[in-house]
Amino acid sequence: MQVTLKIFRYDPEKDKKPHYDAFKMEAEPTDRVLDLLEKAKGYQDGTISFRRSCAHGVCGSDAMRINGMNRLACKTLVQDLGVNKITVEPILGLPILKDLIVDMEPFFDNYRAVTPYFINDEPAPAKERLQSPEDRERFDDTTKCILCGACTTSCPSFWANDQYLGPSAIVNAHRFIFDSRDKGAAERLAVLNDLFGVYRCHTIFNCTLACPREIQITQAIGEVKKAIATGKLD
Amino acid sequence: MALKRNVGLLEGLKYRGGGPMLAWLLHRISGLGILVFVGLHILAAFLTQQFGSDAGIFINIIYESWAFQIFIFFCVLFHAINGLRIIILDLWPALLEYQREAIWLEWFVFIPIFGLAVFVIFSGSLGG
Incomplete structure (x- = not known):
């Protein structure tokens, strides 16, 4: 053709x-x-x-x-x-x-702001930090992010202001916030509770539709919003 | 030099976000519509009561016209139903998995109620 x-x-x-x-x-x-x-x-x-x-x-x-x-x-x-x-x-x-x-730098600045890495200052056990399959399943969806930026750059809130952390940064924060082995949730939730955090999300769903890995991004953002509002990670 | 990141209104509107993005746009437009209606109402009452001005009566004629009534009913009804969808999804994030179905349900509720209201407004305006 x-x-x-x-x-x-x-x-x-x-x-x-x-x-x-x-x-x-x-x-x-x-x-x-x-x-x-x-x-x-x-x-x-x-x-x-x-x-x-x-x-x-x-x-x-x-x-x-x-x-x-x-x-x-x-x-x-x-x-x-x-x-x-x-x-x-x-x-x-x-x-x-x-x-x-x-220039992806503003995107990665937002990514770095949510400390997207494992935080746990407790002494490491001799072998490994064990986790049940159920606890692993809790954040399985958000482990799939490849940082392509398709979600963040489909978001009208991000178009309006690139200080908004954006869906990708929130997805990567979600991946660690709901990890039972991680201890940095409070720190990340404080960043996401800021003026340019999760509440800039107006559930437009462009991010979910754009994600090439089919991550339920708006759902992940909704779970983070709920964790901030209730103070519970359930 | 890099081209600036500014995203213009037309460029943003050209993004093919589908049904959810349309619902978000209509939510914004209907919110502005409600603001215009309430603003006109306050302005008309103020002009009429404070100055006995004909301008207040003129504004009344505009927002009591059948076309404006249909527009404002669209704004209020859509804003209310869409707002309810967003509140429910915000309170129960697990339901976000069914966001497509939620939008279909929203239109399923909106269209008959709006259709009935348009019929009643039209009938009233034609019947005098």
Whole structure:
């Protein structure tokens, strides 16, 4: 099938304003959008810039707006889009460095703010910190985050203000807050109870729909809100 | 130099968030609609009572018109039902798993009540 790939272009050294370039090419319905980008870059215009790494939905490098919605280019098949005109744009709410590449630093600043690592100052046992399967299950969903930024950059609250920690940071806080072995929950809940914490979430659900790992993000945010309100981690 | 992060209103509206994002947008718009209605009501009463002004009567005519009544009923009803959905989901986060069904249920409740109200308002305006 013949497809037209319309790509958002912006070169800070040449362009005052962004524009779009269209590339026509043959594609299989089972091709991924990432394959089309590689074809366009390899055979038509070597200056097209985008991030990609593992190309298998694990590293989270190639989150972009595909036909108006955040997705991973490596997990989106042409046949899933149902059209032969595909528009690819950078994710919203972060500064655009070049073409589809955005500056992820504000996103990672928010991520770091929730101390997304294991905190427990108690002496470590001889072998391991045991956890029951039920306790492990409590935060299983939020362990799946790959930090692609698709959720945070689909959130209108984040578009309005990048000081809002955003869904991804809250998901990663949830992963440790509800871990029975971790002791840093109070510290993280205090950060999330701030002006730019969980209460900027207006349950719009864009994050849940955008997540390539199908994490129930709004539910995780709801659980954190409830933990803050009740002071209980149940 | 990097392009600034600003997301314009039109660019934001073009994001394909689907039904939940539409519900959120309508919640914002209906909230503003209610604010306009209450504001006009207070302004009309103030102008009429304090100055005996015709401007108050003119504003009354606007918000008592059938078109404005339908608009404001849409705003109040949608804001109330959608607000109720959000409150329920906030209080019981486990139900967030069924957020799609919650939105369908919301429209299922909204459409017949709103349809009936539009019929009554129209009938009233046509019947004089």
